[in-house]
Amino acid sequence: MPVIWRIAFRNIWEHKAKSFIIGTLISLGVIIIVLGNSLIDSSESGIRKEFIETFTGDAMIHGPSDSVVSVFGLESMDGEMEVPTIPEYEKVLEIVKADPGVAKYTSMAIAYGSLALDMEELSKDGDEDSQNGQMGSFALVYGVDASTYFDMFPSIVLVEGSYLKPGFPSVMVNENQLKKLEKRYGKKPGVGDKILINGFGTAGLKIREVEIAGIYKLRDDEGTTVTVGEDGASGESGSMPNVYADIDTARVLGGLTLGVDDSVELKPEETTLLASDDLDALFGEDLVDDSAQKTGFDLAGIQSALADTGERERLNTADTGAWNFILVRLDSSAIAPAFLASATAKLSDAGIDARVTDWKGAAGTSGKFADIVRVVFVVAIIIIAVVAVIIMMNTLVVSVIERTGEIGTMRALGAQRGYVRKMFLAETLALTIFFGLVGSALALGLTALLNALAIPAGNSFVQLLFEGKILHLVPRIGSFISTIIMVFIVGYLSHLYPVSVALKIEPVRAMQTE
C-alpha cells in the first residue's frame, strides 16, 4: 500500500477520538439521507402508483388552456371557468392508437355538481353545507367510456350492482356518498334508486336524474381500500368525491352540449344600442312592441312559439364529440417521456392544439406532494452538510496543528506541498468513505429493523406515503451511491482549509516546535 494511505489509515487509528467524532457525524448523515430518501422514494412510488392506477394513467391529453389542467379539472382560475375539450378528438385518438407503446387508453369528461335525493331539498343543501363549513354532497363527476375506463383502472372495484351501461343515464357512487345522503335525507339510496345531480358550469345550472347503477370502492394490490380526499388529494376525510357517470350525463352537466356554442346574431341597430350609455335610449318607449295591443292577442301564435323546444333540446343534448381528457396507459411507465415527446410532436405536426402531460401533470397539485417533501428534505440535508463540513473542518485544523512537527519534518526531508496535500486528502477520504460505508450498513440494518417492526399506517394519508398499510422501506442503490458521493464531497470540502493551514507551515518553524 502506498505510504500516503498507510500514514492516513494509521493516523485515523492513532487519533481515535477525533476520528470517532468525524466518523459519527458522517455515519449519522448517511443514515438520515438513506432513510429519508427511502421514505420519500416509497411515498413517491405510492403516490405515483395510486394516481397512475386510479386516476391519471401514465399520460393525459387535454385541450388547450391558459390555466393548469389536471384530471380533477382546472387548478388555477386565470379567467377560465371551463375545462377545455380536446380539439379534433378523432384525429388525436388516432395518434394515440398508432403509438406502439400504448397499452390501453380511455376518454373522459368532467363536471362538477352536488348530489341530492329531493328537488325541494336541493336548494337547501348548499346553505346547510356552507353554514357547517362542509363540502356536503359535492361530486366530481367523471363521465367515462365504460367499455374502456374500468378496464384501464382495475383498482375501481364494484361492490354492488353493475358498471355503467353505455347510453343509459346512470352513475356509480361510493359508500361514503350514500351515507352522506342518508344522513341528510333520512334514507339511504341503493342500487336501482334515482338520485339527482345538480351540475354547475359555465352553461348554467343543470339537473339530471340518474339511476345508481353500482357502488364502487378503490382497492390496492393488497386488497386494502385506499381512499382519497374530497379535492382529489389525500386527506383525512377519506372519502372520494368521484361519481362515475355515463358520458352524456357528464357532458350535459358540464355544459358540453350542442347549443352551448351557438352565438347570438345581433342586428346593427341592436349592436349600436347596446354600446350606448344613454339609459333613456335603452329603456325608451321605442323598444316597446305594442303591436299586440293594436292587432289583438294571438293565442295560437304564442302556443306555436312555445311549442318550439328545439333550442332547449339542443342545450340539453350532449355533444358526442366532446371529451376533456384522453388517458393513456403505456406498456411501461419508463417510456412515458418518450411517449410525451412523440405525441407532442405528432400533434404539432398535425396542427392540433392539444396538450400532453405525464401522470404528475395530470395529478396537478396532488402529484407534486412528493416533490415538495423531497425539496424540503434536500434543503434540510444541505443545512446538515454545511454544519458537518464546519465541524469536520475545525476538527481537522486541530489535527493539523498537532502535527505541525510531523509536517515540517516531511517538508524538510523533501516532501513537496503537493505531497502534504495528498496526505491530508487521503486521510479525509479514508475517514469519509469508511464511515460512509459504516453509515450505509447501519442504514440498511435500521431499514431491516423498521420493516421488521411492521409499523402500521395510522390513516389513509400515511397509507399513501407508506405505499400500503405497513411501513416498508426499500433503499435504492442510487440512493446509496448518491449518498457516498455527497459524503465524498463533504469530506473534500472539509479538508481544504486545514490543508491550506498545513501548507503554510514552513519546515523551519515545524522543526522549532518539535
Place this chain on the structure above:
Amino acid sequence: MVIVELQDVRKVYPLGKVEVEAVRGVSFSIEKGDFISIAGPSGSGKTTILNMLGCVDRPTSGTVLIDGKPTKDLSDKQLTTLRHDTLGFIFQSFNLIPVLSVYENIEFPLLLGKTGPRGHERTEWIDYLIEEVGLGQWRTHKPNELSGGQRQRVAIARALVAKPQIVLADEPTANLDSATGEQILDLMKKINREMETTFIFSTHDARIVNIADHVIRLRDGLVSENYRRDSDSSSASAAESAEAGLGGRS
C-alpha cells in the same frame, strides 16, 4: 572540493517591534567529506546557520551556495528538491514519523523522490543501514517503542538512506546519555570515513568539537574561530583564527 559556501550571510528576525540579528555577516566554506562542527553558546546563531545550509530558512542577505549553486533565487519547489537530493537531516528531537515503523521511517525519503535504489536493491540497502545502526531486531517497531538512542539511530539511518552529499545534524547528542552519545558519534564518524559523506554539526557538545576535522566557532552571530585539524594544524589554526577575528571570513 568546496561543497558548501556562505558569503557574508546575515539573518534578521523580527521580534515584535524589535529586530534581532541572529547572524551578522558570516562567511566560510566547507570541503567535501568534512566532519565539521559549528560550535558556540546558545544564541550564537549556529542553528540559524544550519537551517540556512539546510535550505529550510533563507538568509536576509548574503549568499548560500550548495554544491556551487546559490540557493537564494530558488523557488520553494526547487529548494525542496535540493533538500531531498543533496541533504540529509538529523534533528535534535529525532523528528520521526510516529505512525511509521523503523523500516518505514528510514525508507520515507526514498518514497518522496524518483531517484535512489528500487525494489530488492532498496530493501537490501535499508536492511544494511538498519544493521549498521544496530537496530536489526527493531525494524517493525514504532518510534514510541524505542529509546532515545535508538530513535536517533533511526534518524541517522534515515538521513543516509538517500546517500546525500551532506548530512546536517542539529545537536544530535543533546537528548542522549553520554554512552549513547559516544556510540552515535562513532557511527557517524565511521560513515564519514567509509562513504565520504560531509557531516555538519551544530553543537555545543565538546566531544563533537574534539573529533571534528573542521571547527567553526560562533559568538554573537559572528565567526570567532575557524580552523581545521590537519598535519600542519597549529599554523593553519592560527591563521584561520586571526582571519575570523577580522570579520569571520574563512
